[in-house]
Amino acid sequence: MGWNQNTVTDMLGISYPIFQAPMAGGITTPELISETSNSGGLGNLGAGYMMPEEIKSAIKEIRELTDKPFGVNLFVPNKEITFSEEKRSEALNHLSGYKAELMLEDDIQLTDKNYHTLYEQQLEVVLSTKVPICSFTFGIPDENVIKDLKKQGTIVIGTATNVKEALELEAAGVDMIVAQGSEAGGHRGTFHEEASGLIGSMALIPQIADAVKLPVIAAGGIMDARGIVAAFILGAKGVQLGTAFLPCRESGAHPIYKEALLNSTEDTTTLTKAFSGKLARGINNRFIKETENSTDSILPYPIQNDLTGAIRKQAAKLKNKEFMSLWAGQGLRLANRTSVKGLMGELTEETSQIFHSNH
Amino acid sequence: MGWNQNTVTDMLGISYPIFQAPMAGGITTPELISETSNSGGLGNLGAGYMMPEEIKSAIKEIRELTDKPFGVNLFVPNKEITFSEEKRSEALNHLSGYKAELMLEDDIQLTDKNYHTLYEQQLEVVLSTKVPICSFTFGIPDENVIKDLKKQGTIVIGTATNVKEALELEAAGVDMIVAQGSEAGGHRGTFHEEASGLIGSMALIPQIADAVKLPVIAAGGIMDARGIVAAFILGAKGVQLGTAFLPCRESGAHPIYKEALLNSTEDTTTLTKAFSGKLARGINNRFIKETENSTDSILPYPIQNDLTGAIRKQAAKLKNKEFMSLWAGQGLRLANRTSVKGLMGELTEETSQIFHSNH
Numbered sequence: 001m002g003w004n005q006n007t008v009t010d011m012l013g014i015s016y017p018i019f020q021a022p023m024a025g026g027i028t029t030p031e032l033i034s035e036t037s038n039s040g041g042l043g044n045l046g047a048g049y050m051m052p053e054e055i056k057s058a059i060k061e062i063r064e065l066t067d068k069p070f071g072v073n074l075f076v077p078n079k080e081i082t083f084s085e086e087k088r089s090e091a092l093n094h095l096s097g098y099k100a101e102l103m104l105e106d107d108i109q110l111t112d113k114n115y116h117t118l119y120e121q122q123l124e125v126v127l128s129t130k131v132p133i134c135s136f137t138f139g140i141p142d143e144n145v146i147k148d149l150k151k152q153g154t155i156v157i158g159t160a161t162n163v164k165e166a167l168e169l170e171a172a173g174v175d176m177i178v179a180q181g182s183e184a185g186g187h188r189g190t191f192h193e194e195a196s197g198l199i200g201s202m203a204l205i206p207q208i209a210d211a212v213k214l215p216v217i218a219a220g221g222i223m224d225a226r227g228i229v230a231a232f233i234l235g236a237k238g239v240q241l242g243t244a245f246l247p248c249r250e251s252g253a254h255p256i257y258k259e260a261l262l263n264s265t266e267d268t269t270t271l272t273k274a275f276s277g278k279l280a281r282g283i284n285n286r287f288i289k290e291t292e293n294s295t296d297s298i299l300p301y302p303i304q305n306d307l308t309g310a311i312r313k314q315a316a317k318l319k320n321k322e323f324m325s326l327w328a329g330q331g332l333r334l335a336n337r338t339s340v341k342g343l344m345g346e347l348t349e350e351t352s353q354i355f356h357s358n359h
Numbered sequence: 360m361g362w363n364q365n366t367v368t369d370m371l372g373i374s375y376p377i378f379q380a381p382m383a384g385g386i387t388t389p390e391l392i393s394e395t396s397n398s399g400g401l402g403n404l405g406a407g408y409m410m411p412e413e414i415k416s417a418i419k420e421i422r423e424l425t426d427k428p429f430g431v432n433l434f435v436p437n438k439e440i441t442f443s444e445e446k447r448s449e450a451l452n453h454l455s456g457y458k459a460e461l462m463l464e465d466d467i468q469l470t471d472k473n474y475h476t477l478y479e480q481q482l483e484v485v486l487s488t489k490v491p492i493c494s495f496t497f498g499i500p501d502e503n504v505i506k507d508l509k510k511q512g513t514i515v516i517g518t519a520t521n522v523k524e525a526l527e528l529e530a531a532g533v534d535m536i537v538a539q540g541s542e543a544g545g546h547r548g549t550f551h552e553e554a555s556g557l558i559g560s561m562a563l564i565p566q567i568a569d570a571v572k573l574p575v576i577a578a579g580g581i582m583d584a585r586g587i588v589a590a591f592i593l594g595a596k597g598v599q600l601g602t603a604f605l606p607c608r609e610s611g612a613h614p615i616y617k618e619a620l621l622n623s624t625e626d627t628t629t630l631t632k633a634f635s636g637k638l639a640r641g642i643n644n645r646f647i648k649e650t651e652n653s654t655d656s657i658l659p660y661p662i663q664n665d666l667t668g669a670i671r672k673q674a675a676k677l678k679n680k681e682f683m684s685l686w687a688g689q690g691l692r693l694a695n696r697t698s699v700k701g702l703m704g705e706l707t708e709e710t711s712q713i714f715h716s717n718h
Contacts, residue, residue: 162626163692182541183559196626200542200559202580202589203689207625210692221561230561230589233713266566267521267555330562333522333569354592 003229003355004348008215008238011155011175012133013069015040016348018228019178019217020340021242022046022073022135023186023327030058031250032340034065039344044135048075049305052121059129069132071157074122076139076191077115081300094297095307098287102314102323111306126154133157135178138278139191146173157217159189161197166208166216178240179208181220185243185269185329187280194279198271202234209235223334225350241347243329249339256319257326264332275312275325277304283332286322287311362588362714363399363707367574367597370514370534371492372428374399375707377587378537378576379699380601381405381432381494382545382686389417390609391699393424398703403494407434408664411480418488428491430516433481435498435550436474440659453656454666457646461673461682470665485513492516494537497637498550505532516576518548520556525567525575537599538567540579544602544628544688546639553638557630561593568594582693584709600706602688608698615678616685623691634671634684636663642691645681646670 008017020036022028022044033043045062047055055072062070088110095108126134127148134149135157149156150173158169159178166177180189181201190197199207201220209216218236222228223244231239245251247258260283270284274291278301282288287308291297298304308325315323336343367376379395381387381403392402404421406414414431421429447469454467485493486507493508494516508515509532517528518537525536539548540560549556558566560579568575577595581587582603590598604610606617619642629643633650637660641647646667650656657663667684674682695702 163624164626181559181561183562192626195629199625199689200540200580201561202540202559202586203542203582203625206583206585207690207692221559223562224565226565226593227561230592233589233592234585265522266558266562267523270554330558331566333566 003232006237012042014042017238018347019240020044020245021240023242024048026252029250029252030061030065033062033070035250035340037066037068037070039341041344042071044071044073047072052125055122055125071133071135072126072131073135076136076141077119081303083299087296090297091299094294098311102311104310104314108307115302137189140169140172161188161190162199163207163211165192166212170212170214176215176217177212178217178219179204183221183330184219185281186327187278205231205234205236221329221331223331225347225354228351229354243331243335247335247337248343254316256321260321260326261328261335262337266330266332269328269330273298275308277301280327283326283328362591365596371401373401376597377706378599379403379604380599382601383407385611388609388611389420389424392421392429394609394699396425396427396429398700400703401430403430403432406431411484414481414484430492430494431485431490432494435495435500436478440662442658446655449656450658453653457670463669463673467666474661496548499528499531520547520549521558522566522570524551525571529571529573535574535576536571537576537578538563542580542689543578544640545686546637564590564593564595580688580690582690584706584713587710588713602690602694606694606696607702613675615680619680619685620687620694621696625689625691628687628689632657634667636660639686642685642687
């Protein structure tokens with residue numbers, strides 16, 4: 001059995017155990033997803049922030065572009081979100097300070113979004129459209145959710161950043177586990193103490209693979225065939241790449257964002273809560289530095305994410321990368337301007353070459 | 360050419376490109392070093408904190424126990440160390456608070472050690488004893504130092520934590536580069552901005568390997584044959600393991616420290632300056648937490664290291680691991696109680712097995 005024919009490819013009905021990471025915020029266009037799945041990998045929709053009708057329409061589009069399996073990723077909501085009135089006004093005050101510079105028309109305001117209701121509506125779409133694969137980040141979905149999804153044939157994937165989280169996901173009944181190393185771009189999937197979830201892939205993959213019986217999908221720092229083979233040697237049965245897909249033609253990343261990715265180096269990313277209230281890795285910029293320096297001006301996730309939405313949107317419009325969330329992993333020097341087909345072709349060919357060469 | 364016959368083994372005259380990391384603070388006993396070298400790897404003396412006569416006598420002992428090559432590691436001193444009188448008294452005050460609890464006889468005091476003189480004396484020993492391999496951490500040795508060492512046949516190794524540092528070391532004329540991933544236990548070798556040196560091995564190894572012509576030795580999170588093969592696939596020509604050697608019978612680690620290593624998990628380490636003033640990864644404990652929480656009470660390296668020396672020593676005597684520096688990498692679950700011969704035998708056999716198996 002070759003590297004591209006294992007329990008993961010069998011369970012998912014795909015040709016190569018290579019996942020395009022479900023990056024949220026408009027990155028994972030139906031084109032990015034369908035091209036990945038059409039190339040034999042698994043395209044994934046980053047639907048965590050999406051409204052139910054947006055998810056429904058994205059799924060429809062994906063299905064028009066591919067008959068291959070694809071995944072949808074959802075964010076398990078926090079049990080509760082609390083913050084003081086004082087902290088609220090400090091955060092609003094800090095963010096409002098950018099109003100003039102960014103020429104924002106509206107005031108920075110809290111919304112009255114109900115995140116639990118949103119999550120339930122998102123789940124309803126995943127169920128009603130019989131999505132083949134559903135992955136979760138930021139927590140463990142309820143027993144009933146997992147049961148309902150599995151009953152209709154949906155494969156359920158959880159995200160762990162340490163062994164404890166992986167064991168809990170396995171006990172909850174998920175089918176596979178994404179092991180997210182500290183190199184990964186974007187949000188940390190950690191749902192236990194924040195500090196417990198920053199293990200590098202070299203250490204994380206074998207320890208999770210040893211601890212669980214489920215297949216492990218390695219994520220974090222994997223950019224090319226070398227990373228794929230290394231992850232398999234360490235015990236993974238599949239890999240998930242985010243940063244490598246970001247500069248692809250089909251990705252929905254803003255041209256300024258793609259440009260930043262291609263011109264940045266491995267030492268330019270930082271971990272920050274400035275944009276969303278939850279720890280995430282991205283290219284350092286003025287907004288991160290100023291917000292991190294402004295003590296107590298960051299509200300909890302996802303409130304902070306809603307609050308900074310207008311700033312990020314306007315910054316993109318103004319092509320001002322100093323106020324955009326430029327999520328990126330630590331493998332930045334290995335990012336290339338390419339197409340999904342080009343990337344997948346290179347990854348699969350070179351991975352096969354490494355596996356078949358005599359070391 | 361197999362994995363155990365490459366430019367690193369050729370240059371160093373060793374059988375396997377496996378380095379026992381030069382851990383400072385009495386860990387790297389002549390027994391640990393000589394057993395590693397006698398097993399075909401490269402034993403390394405962590406001599407950064409050692410007095411010249413201690414280094415001389417350790418080298419003599421090592422040479423009585425092995426005729427194989429070994430290395431000595433030195434710390435390149437800071438250009439200058441400055442701190443305010445206020446910060447000094449805050450630090451002394453914080454540390455003195457433990458005097459009663461730890462039953463310390465003497466006051467916590469600053470020494471008038473000259474670190475540059477110490478370094479020069481250490482170098483003199485390395486030169487006069489014609490040590491086969493000399494590695495450096497925390498900076499780039501002066502041009503003349505590298506020249507003198509190379510002239511007498513000593514192989515010079517530098518430590519990099521990002522691509523920029525690796526390129527600078529290469530330009531300075533070192534022979535090999537240790538690429539230290541963020542998983543690594545103990546001190547970060549970073550000599551540029553601290554935040555630029557926390558790249559996970561999965562991302563760091565291929566990016567440094569692509570950037571330099573010199574052989575790269577991967578360090579950080581490697582605990583077993585899986586890690587060794589993964590590092591080679593990612594572009595390394597050798598590996599350096601620290602945490603895996605720590606619980607060995609021959610290591611000088613305190614029994615309480617070994618016990619802590621064997622009973623800790625991957626999510627228990629943290630990065631702290633509390634013990635030495637320089638960022639290092641170790642198992643979290645009371646001293647780290649309380650010192651980190653006590654704002655502005657940490658002096659720069661190596662002053663803080665000298666200051667906490669008495670506390671660490673006394674804690675070891677009292678078998679109180681809450682005040683000992685329990686340096687450890689993130690692969691902790693893979694640590695085993697063994698001997699150097701046992702560890703090296705397992706590493707080399709299993710690495711060969713993985714390389715020769717058909718994937």
